[in-house]
Amino acid sequence: MTPLLQVEGLTKRFKERTVVNGISFSVAEGSCAALLGPNGAGKTTTISMLAGLLQPTKGSIQLLHGGRPVQDHRPYIGYLPQMPVFYPWMSGKEFLSYTGELAGLTTREAALKTGEWLEAVGLGNEGKRKIGGYSGGMKQRLGLAQALIHRPKLLILDEPVSALDPAGRKDVLSLLRRIRRETTVLFSTHVLHDAEEICDEILMIKAGEIALQGSLEHIRKEYSEPVIRLEVGGEKASGEWLASVGSKAFVLQAEIAGTRAELTVADVEQASQDLMKDAVAHHVFFRKFESGQSTLEDLFMKVVQA
């Protein structure tokens, strides 16, 4: 796969504080990469530098077009900020054709694309209304449309779904899934579920440095561990049993909260049989017994807390 974006030793220092500390990565053409990290890890700063809004203190950002780095990135990228703000006195349609023309489309092309994209993001009937009256979800969708109107090669999104309600989130995610067939996408998020759903590349950053990177598949294979999730009844015997379960020999790590427990084990089959036997002996009432693999979220927590 040919790389589209190559970042080398990217660093941003604000006065004495280093927010992004020498991160390097590349995004392949046609892929979808997620920039994961807790709040304050430097996601927005990184994204702003990639979008050309912030000058890096050190390091280079290269965008390759036809195998050659381009001088001005802006014609090739579409950018959606974390909280998109528009001119409230403009209508959605006016803003979209305005940004389209700014990006270099002719007036006719812009008018045509405006209609198409309003329809595509589900704002077909709202185009004539003033943006001042739009809801958060509608603004996010209009923001996506303005980022895509000039057919960029790389779409950069900063927390595109974090501020939306479940319905709005589902809309935007399904839109992104459609877009990523044609455009390379890089987005930041702290909602891991979204990343797992649509991305194939993961970049985890923590305190301005890359903690983990690789393809989703690779990370799943490499880092997932066998896990048993338990939930027991509320009576005393069950509670006492659950509290003691962490000290069993086959449990590598236990997280117990109330009537639930999550146990990292070496061998699921062996462990589940032992647990069952022990539970029967202690008259424990199970509500849930699940054996599986640790999720990206578990890995994320581990990385963040490490």
Next chain:
Amino acid sequence: MRQFGLFFRKEMLEMGRSYKWLWVPLVFLMLGVMQPIVTRFMPEILKSAGNMPKGMTITMEPPSGAEVMAQTLGQYNSVGLLILVLSLMTMISGERQSGVSQMIFSKPVSFVSYTAAKWMSMFSLITVSFVLGYAGAWYYTVQMIGSVDTGAALTAGGFYLLWMWFGGSLTLLASSLLNPAAGIAFVSLGMALMLTMASGWFPRYLAWSPGSLPQIYVNGLLEGQGMTEAAGALIISMLCILACFAAATYRVKLVKSKI
């Protein structure tokens, strides 16, 4: 050039939809018309004020048309400049503060076009408002007070317009440098005031500074002279406007958004 057109059209549309195109010219027209009318009816106003001691008589030399015009321009220098600064102060800082600039500047736009459109729309608003107000003042002065020398009034108006443009340029520069609106208003009004006062105090050294423009128009109107420094002040002021523009463009390019 095309981007300049787009930006300029957007600025015009914004000024229209926020009613700036309505209220700024109206205020200027009101300011201009009020001076000759108030001057004309001053004796009646004083008479009906009613709290004069009995037997007091006031004799007033009726002012000449040129004097009334000069007073009108004096009004513009205080209230007019304040109105302009208040209506222009968030033109650049507002977009940076709200965050809309992030979307605009991630597009392949030219920063010179962006600032040039701001400047041109500022010039348009000032010119239309001032010409309207000045014409109103002129008309009422001629009707109620007396005739005014056309040449002198036109040159005075011209110099004054340049002074207003300079004030607008200072405001836009401050808007590109600072974020809080109050700070922008304070800095640009303070700078304009300082320049005028300084050229009053040190007329020898600052004869060519933009701050002497208001003095030049008064002299020109009242005495039909004092125009020797005019050319110098004219050129220096234009250069200052250009410098403000260049500095603001550089600043906008450097700080594209608040993050």
